[in-house]
Structure formats: structure tokens, C-alpha cells
Amino acid sequence: MSEKVQVTREDSKTPSAEPAASGPVFSPRVDIIERPEGMVILADMPGVSKDTVSVVLEKGVLTIDGDVPENAEAGLTLQVQEYEVGHFHRAFEVGESLDPGGVEATMRDGVLRLAIPTREDVRPRRIEIK
């Protein structure tokens, strides 16, 4: 998808430093799913691969960054440009009920998937009645 939003700070109370990137920086579109076992964040970052994505956890803030290769075709003339490419950046504040240390990240076909488990002591547990 190509309509991108410029970087904002809506997702964290602590301002997330913008990366010193030369060129446009975009905020990837995300879906956030809440499951009993944890949160799942899916982020669209077309052009980003496993090697060019970074997920950093610091002080309860999860920050994702993605680099894309230049979108240019050597020897050809650009006729139509409907979208730009640039660096992806977005930060999320992780709620207290989640265990950010257990986050698992996978990158596939330009989609980053983060699975953040709920903390063990917060998970619903069935209590046996004897």
C-alpha cells in the first residue's frame, strides 16, 4: 500500500527520536490484535526485509525501523511516480500487562509481525475447585 503517513508521535508519550535518515520517513500502517495470550502487531513495510528491519525495546517502548532499497531503475526514465519510498519508523508504548522481553518478531513479504506475550502473572488462569 502506498499511502503513507508522515512520522507522528501518537504512539508513545515519550517522544521517540526521529532517525537521522536522509529522505522521507514514513509511519507504517499497523493492525493491533489483542489476544488472551498477548498482543500481535502487524506492520506493513513493503520493501523491507529481515536484514533491513530493526526492533528495539527500551524502557517499555518498542520501536520499529525499516530500510528499503532505492526505488530506481538504471537507464530508464521515470514516467509515473505515484508513491515514494523511504525509511519506516514507528514506536509503541508497551502496557504493563505485557512482557516485552518475550517479544517475537518475524518479517515476511514486507509485513513485520510482532507477538508480545502477556506477563505470566497477569494471564487468566483457571482455578481448580477441589
Added chain:
Amino acid sequence: MVLRGWSLGDWDPWRELDRVHRGMHRMLDWGWPFRTAADFPAVNVWSDAERVVLTTEVPGLKAEDLDVSVQNDVVTIAGHREAEKLAEGEALRRQERPEGSFARTVLLPFGVKSDTAEAAYRDGVLRLTLHRSEESKPRKIAISG
């Protein structure tokens, strides 16, 4: 992101809202928030006298859900992506990624051959390489007299 109580069996008004919200998004397909559904996906096109290269961003698709066809100077890119299914007790807290079907036709600078067309899908980016067809090449017309 605070987890709200999810004790099973309770009616959760927020979950109901989420369900309605989800339904609305599904209806709007890939058309939202683009100006019209015909705008998605956005494309970049390069060419010289012999070749056209088109790139477009369509992340998270399986090869069988992407359909590309060419005819003369028109290429059609179509596909669909399902959102992740939710089970009981699960809620969609935020949905920004489009879901549903899309179809876009793009007019090329000239007619192309379909048999030498190459389509590569990598990291969510589709890249088409198309070669000019013989019929579309300009031909000199001899002037008699």
C-alpha cells in the same frame, strides 16, 4: 496499550464496538482511505524505447492471491488480502492496514509482449518488466511520388 478485562462470558461493550468497526472496514475494501478504489495499488513506472518497468507495493500477499495480466498497452494488477482471523476472546484494537480485494489497470507507454513479461514479488513489492511488442514500434512510412 492497556489490556482490558477479558473475563470470558462477560459482555464487553468495547468488543462489540470493535466488531462493528471491523465490519465497516471490511465493507470498504481497499478503497479506503484512497481517493477511489481505482487508485490502489499506487504504481511507479519507468521506461525507455524498448522496455517498461512497473513497481507497486502490495505487502503480505501470497503468490496465488496476486493476479497480473497484460494486453497490448494495458496491465491489470489484481489481488486480495484477508485480515487475520479473530477467534473468540480476541479483539482488533486498531486496523490501519487495508484488507479485501483490489484491481487496478495501468496504461503503459506502448504495447508490450506478454510472453516475455517478468513479474517478481519480493518483500511485498511487485516488479514487472515488460518489453515492447513489435506491432507497437513506430514504423517509417515511405512517401511515394
